[in-house]
Amino acid sequence: xxxxxxxxxxxxxxxxxxxxxxxxxxxxxxxxxxxxxxxxxxxxxxxxxxxxxxxxxxxxxxxxxxxxxxxxxxxxxxxxxxxxxxxxxxxxxxxxxxxxxxxxxxxxxxxxxxxxxxxxxxxxxxxxxxxxxxxxxxxxxxxxxxxxxxxxxxxxxxxxxxxxxxxxxxxxxxxxxxxxxxxxxxxxxxxxxxxxxxxxxxxxxxxxxxxxxxxxxxxxxxxxxxxxxxxxxxxxxxxxxxxxxxxxxxxxxxxxxxxxxxxxxxxxxxxxxxxxxxxxxxxxxxxxxxxxxxxxxxxxxxxxxxxxxxxxxxxxxxxxxxxxxxxxxxxxxxxxxxxxxxxxxxxxxxxxxxxxxxxxxxxxxxxxxxxxxxxxxxxxxxxxxxxxxxxxxxxxxxxxxxx
Amino acid sequence: xxxxxxxxxxxxxxxxxxxxxxxxxxxxxxxxxxxxxxxxxxxxxxxxxxxxxxxxxxxxxxxxxxxxxxxxxxxxxxxxxxxxxxxxxxxxxxxxxxxxxxxxxxxxxxxxxxxxxxxxxxxxxxxxxxxxxxxxxxxxxxxxxxxxxxxxxxxxxxxxxxxxxxxxxxxxxxxxxxxxxxxxxxxxxxxxxxxxxxxxxxxxxxxxxxxxxxxxxxxxxxxxxxxxxxxxxxxxxxxxxxxxxxxxxxxxxxxxxxxxxxxxxxxxxxxxxxxxxxxxxxxxxxxxxxxxxxxxxxxxxxxxxxxxxxxxxxxxxxxxxxxxxxxxxxxxxxxxxxxxxxxxxxxxxxxxxxxxxxxxxxxxxxxxxxxxxxxxxxxxxxxxxxxxxxxxxxxxxxxxxxxxxxxxxxxxxxxxxxxxxxxxxxxxxxxx
Numbered sequence: 001x002x003x004x005x006x007x008x009x010x011x012x013x014x015x016x017x018x019x020x021x022x023x024x025x026x027x028x029x030x031x032x033x034x035x036x037x038x039x040x041x042x043x044x045x046x047x048x049x050x051x052x053x054x055x056x057x058x059x060x061x062x063x064x065x066x067x068x069x070x071x072x073x074x075x076x077x078x079x080x081x082x083x084x085x086x087x088x089x090x091x092x093x094x095x096x097x098x099x100x101x102x103x104x105x106x107x108x109x110x111x112x113x114x115x116x117x118x119x120x121x122x123x124x125x126x127x128x129x130x131x132x133x134x135x136x137x138x139x140x141x142x143x144x145x146x147x148x149x150x151x152x153x154x155x156x157x158x159x160x161x162x163x164x165x166x167x168x169x170x171x172x173x174x175x176x177x178x179x180x181x182x183x184x185x186x187x188x189x190x191x192x193x194x195x196x197x198x199x200x201x202x203x204x205x206x207x208x209x210x211x212x213x214x215x216x217x218x219x220x221x222x223x224x225x226x227x228x229x230x231x232x233x234x235x236x237x238x239x240x241x242x243x244x245x246x247x248x249x250x251x252x253x254x255x256x257x258x259x260x261x262x263x264x265x266x267x268x269x270x271x272x273x274x275x276x277x278x279x280x281x282x283x284x285x286x287x288x289x290x291x292x293x294x295x296x297x298x299x300x301x302x303x304x305x306x307x308x309x310x311x312x313x314x315x316x317x318x319x320x321x322x323x324x325x326x327x328x329x330x331x332x333x334x335x336x337x338x339x340x341x342x343x344x345x346x347x348x349x350x351x352x353x354x355x356x357x358x359x360x361x362x363x364x365x366x367x368x369x370x371x372x373x374x375x376x377x378x379x380x381x382x383x384x385x386x387x388x389x390x391x392x393x394x395x396x397x398x399x400x401x402x403x
Numbered sequence: 404x405x406x407x408x409x410x411x412x413x414x415x416x417x418x419x420x421x422x423x424x425x426x427x428x429x430x431x432x433x434x435x436x437x438x439x440x441x442x443x444x445x446x447x448x449x450x451x452x453x454x455x456x457x458x459x460x461x462x463x464x465x466x467x468x469x470x471x472x473x474x475x476x477x478x479x480x481x482x483x484x485x486x487x488x489x490x491x492x493x494x495x496x497x498x499x500x501x502x503x504x505x506x507x508x509x510x511x512x513x514x515x516x517x518x519x520x521x522x523x524x525x526x527x528x529x530x531x532x533x534x535x536x537x538x539x540x541x542x543x544x545x546x547x548x549x550x551x552x553x554x555x556x557x558x559x560x561x562x563x564x565x566x567x568x569x570x571x572x573x574x575x576x577x578x579x580x581x582x583x584x585x586x587x588x589x590x591x592x593x594x595x596x597x598x599x600x601x602x603x604x605x606x607x608x609x610x611x612x613x614x615x616x617x618x619x620x621x622x623x624x625x626x627x628x629x630x631x632x633x634x635x636x637x638x639x640x641x642x643x644x645x646x647x648x649x650x651x652x653x654x655x656x657x658x659x660x661x662x663x664x665x666x667x668x669x670x671x672x673x674x675x676x677x678x679x680x681x682x683x684x685x686x687x688x689x690x691x692x693x694x695x696x697x698x699x700x701x702x703x704x705x706x707x708x709x710x711x712x713x714x715x716x717x718x719x720x721x722x723x724x725x726x727x728x729x730x731x732x733x734x735x736x737x738x739x740x741x742x743x744x745x746x747x748x749x750x751x752x753x754x755x756x757x758x759x760x761x762x763x764x765x766x767x768x769x770x771x772x773x774x775x776x777x778x779x780x781x782x783x784x785x786x787x788x789x790x791x792x793x794x795x796x797x798x799x800x801x802x803x804x805x806x807x808x809x810x811x812x813x814x815x816x817x818x819x820x821x822x823x824x825x826x827x828x829x830x831x832x833x834x835x
Contacts, residue, residue, distance in 0.1 A: 284452075286595065
């Protein structure tokens with residue numbers, strides 16, 4: 001894929017051919033990195049340097065870099081293009097004129113040049129799927145149009161994470177697009193994964209302290225052969241293959257390195273992995289008060305009995321009262337407003353969510369809700385809950401307790 | 404307890420920091436190790452979550468202020484639209500540049516923000532340090548425009564500067580994630596305080612006149628009553644402050660000395676129970692509570708906010724309301740059984756006991772047409788009642804008081820339908 005992209009860009013800049021392409025791949029599969037790398041190589045080739053339109057010293061913005069996140073509107077995108085191209089009616093970094101005027105001016109400027117006398121322009125559109133949602137897709141239409149009309153050599157490259165991007169394009173836009181797609185998939189297996197792990201952790205040869213670098217690299221080699229470390233990596237690999245999560249894990253482990261603790265050990269990686277994979281909802285449940293736990297157990301029973309149909313506060317309160325009257329010796333029978341306050345705390349934490357927005361008309365107690373926790377999560381969290389009264393635990397474990 | 408140590412910061416400041424954040428040492432040390440030295444790059448975005456008042460905002464602010472790291476602190480509830488938020492960040496950034504005074508910088512979109520941000524950072528003298536942008540109550544970011552949250556998570560990449568965005572929230576990260584995915588931040592959990600921790604923190608605030616042990620015993624009692632219900636540090640602090648003077652009363656009056664725990668407990672216990680129903684629920688304000696304590700009046704006279712909703716209604720309105728309640732909660736087919744002549748006069752309370760079935764009381768009131776209301780009314784009122792405009796206007800005033808609510812459109816062909824919106828306790832109170 002690297003070669004493919006390089007070829008494409010070379011053709012534009014050197015031979016003056018117009019092109020368009022899409023780079024598609026899931027999050028974290030290296031699309032931006034690939035593009036950067038290719039651009040870097042390109043600018044190092046001598047022939048290219050004279051032709052390419054140089055904008056900025058920043059590597060990223062060497063060509064027109066537009067991101068779907070930043071330019072949420074065609075107007076904004078157009079202003080940004082004009083600003084980056086340093087075209088004439090940019091006065092002191094401000095761009096004026098209506099959208100139609102700007103567009104017409106841009107098209108003129110790009111159309112006038114022909115193959116020999118103008119510089120090729122490279123448009124890079126990040127988060128391409130967000131551009132597709134603009135109104136009428138005018139920007140995309142015009143860009144692809146220019147790339148087909150063989151005037152100024154223009155290349156449009158889009159980066160996106162959605163596989164079905166082509167269906168989102170309108171028909172006229174799709175026909176002007178050259179349908180060149182470059183797919184990036186994380187298609188390496190576990191052995192290569194370990195190799196990548198080693199490479200990422202090793203210090204490069206230019207590191208100033210030679211002996212330390214040697215020691216460090218040896219340690220890394222040693223770690224990659226350790227069984228527990230391999231288990232940790234295997235777990236992560238089964239969960240997600242992309243390299244960003246590997247980076248996160250490694251950064252966590254490396255951040256424990258201090259002067260007293262100069263080399264990473266297997267336990268560091270283990271700790272980091274545990275930290276990374278904590279179940280966040282279980283953590284939240286850990287911090288609830290006993291009354292709130294009882295309410296959650298009541299909701300769990302309601303879900304079991306009524307097979308997941310939504311409930312309201314009144315039903316939950318009923319269940320709770322049945323429990324308190326029948327079984328509990330440690331729970332004091334709290335008044336209804338106190339229970340209501342605990343219930344509202346659960347709603348605030350978004351463990352319980354109303355099905356529809358609360359209106360003024362309906363009473364708060366009868367608003368239908370559903371529980372966003374799974375039965376297994378609740379039981380696991382109860383095991384970890386400190387000082388849980390035994391009645392409560394038994395109530396949770398019993399099913400059909402009100403019979 | 405682990406000592407915070409870090410090569411980049413002097414040990415004295417770290418000791419001071421440690422004293423300010425009790426029971427949170429491990430979180431602070433993790434944050435310090437992630438931040439690294441001043442000029443090192445860190446994670447592009449960090450997401451910190453934990454329960455209410457588990458110290459997230461406090462620890463973050465203390466850490467950044469004590470170590471004097473350049474930061475911008477914004478609360479997303481206060482600046483609830485994207486424009487306000489971005490402008491506030493830029494204004495706070497200006498305070499770091501040495502030349503200009505704060506002027507208003509218009510910033511509409513995230514695009515402009517990135518551009519102005521790059522300019523603002525470039526003009527500062529501390530250019531190579533990591534800048535931290537802390538967004539508190541980050542769950543509001545989901546309500547703003549769609550591109551704000553992913554944009555902030557990638558801010559380091561988009562602006563190509565040394566900046567880290569820290570998001571603080573109560574809600575877990577899974578509920579934040581946009582549908583097509585985004586750049587995942589590093590998530591850090593601030594665990595809730597255990598009962599030992601709570602005791603330790605609350606005991607730190609003891610007033611100087613009394614000994615620490617005395618106050619610690621008081622906190623013990625307080626936690627014993629309230630811990631099952633609430634673990635919120637702020638609420639407990641509020642309750643502790645309000646009730647302490649009552650606790651000290653026997654000592655002040657000379658009846659008991661500081662060690663007489665049993666007497667103190669007997670004195671304070673009913674008081675705390677009363678507090679749970681009123682001050683904890685914010686039914687009465689803290690000044691009212693204090694006044695009540697000083698007067699030492701009968702605790703039974705406490706009138707909370709909800710007590711004021713028991714209003715006095717005119718004669719027919721009361722019957723109308725009761726009829727509406729019956730109409731809402733009884734199914735139609737039982738009307739005939741209850742209201743026809745040969746069943747005689749039925750006490751109102753009997754109805755309530757019969758209807759234990761789940762469907763009616765738990766699901767809420769059902770709408771009923773006007774005719775049914777009038778039919779029931781006629782059957783429960785002893786004397787003959789004529790359908791005058793008086794009655795109908797009382798129905799409308801009940802609707803305005805929101806004791807009844809109108810269901811459906813105004814111009815419905817079958818006549819207006821209503822629903823009763825008050826609870827059983829209210830009806831009981833009205834029914835004398």
